[in-house]
Amino acid sequence: ETGVTQTPRHLVMGMTNKKSLKCEQHLGHNAMYWYKQSAKKPLELMFVYSLEERVENNSVPSRFSPECPNSSHLFLHLHTLQPEDSALYLCASSQFQGTYEQYFGPGTRLTVT
Amino acid sequence: SQQGEEDPQALSIQEGENATMNCSYKTSINNLQWYRQNSGRGLVHLILIRSNEREKHSGRLRVTLDTSKKSSSLLITASRAADTASYFCATDDTVSGSARQLTFGSGTQLTVLP
Numbered sequence: 001e002t003g004v005t006q007t008p009r010h011l012v013m014g015m016t017n018k019k020s021l022k023c024e025q026h027l028g029h030n031a032m033y034w035y036k037q038s039a040k041k042p043l044e045l046m047f048v049y050s051l052e053e054r055v056e057n058n059s060v061p062s063r064f065s066p067e068c069p070n071s072s073h074l075f076l077h078l079h080t081l082q083p084e085d086s087a088l089y090l091c092a093s094s095q096f097q098g099t100y101e102q103y104f105g106p107g108t109r110l111t112v113t
Numbered sequence: 114s115q116q117g118e119e120d121p122q123a124l125s126i127q128e129g130e131n132a133t134m135n136c137s138y139k140t141s142i143n144n145l146q147w148y149r150q151n152s153g154r155g156l157v158h159l160i161l162i163r164s165n166e167r168e169k170h171s172g173r174l175r176v177t178l179d180t181s182k183k184s185s186s187l188l189i190t191a192s193r194a195a196d197t198a199s200y201f202c203a204t205d206d207t208v209s210g211s212a213r214q215l216t217f218g219s220g221t222q223l224t225v226l227p
Contacts, residue, residue: 002155048214101161102203
């Protein structure tokens with residue numbers, strides 16, 4: 001276990017649904033991240049939160065909406081997704097200073113039908 | 114933009130052999146990290162090498178860094194079937210004043226045959 005948990009582990013949703021992914025870290029880190037991993041593509045950074053403020057948004061479509069209520073919790077709210085959004089969504093945490101190793105959760109496998 | 118590129122994309126070896134994976138990158142870095150991912154799971158940090166280091170060891174892992182060639186290699190010695198996974202390099206190429214982030218490569222799929 002890496003100290004980062006994600007729920008749910010698997011999610012199937014229709015294009016008109018609204019759902020949320022949850023991430024929790026128990027490592028005392030002050031930065032959290034959402035990544036998207038699609039088949040045969042590099043890991044794509046979606047959002048970065050440092051000290052609960054969003055510091056990076058890599059041009060992610062507005063149908064993905066992050067929320068970081070505190071330094072231990074991170075959410076990704078999903079609405080009106082497209083089939084191409086099907087992927088493994090990974091949450092990670094780290095210290096925002098220092099050598100910056102990231103600790104990943106197990107991921108949520110999302111399928112959009 | 115894509116920073117780290119791993120080579121080869123896939124590698125299949127027999128148990129007990131050594132596995133070498135390479136990573137090339139394009140810009141100046143603060144450090145380079147290697148991660149491992151078992152199928153459909155999260156990534157696990159393996160080892161970090163700073164830009165002023167040339168070689169680092171951790172158990173059966175050996176990492177080298179050549180900043181003049183902008184390349185790194187990961188050597189796994191005496192491989193085991195349990196080493197079967199995807200291996201990614203990630204570069205910390207944060208520019209001062211910008212948000213810190215890692216840029217991941219496409220990964221090398223390692224298969225160790227028993």
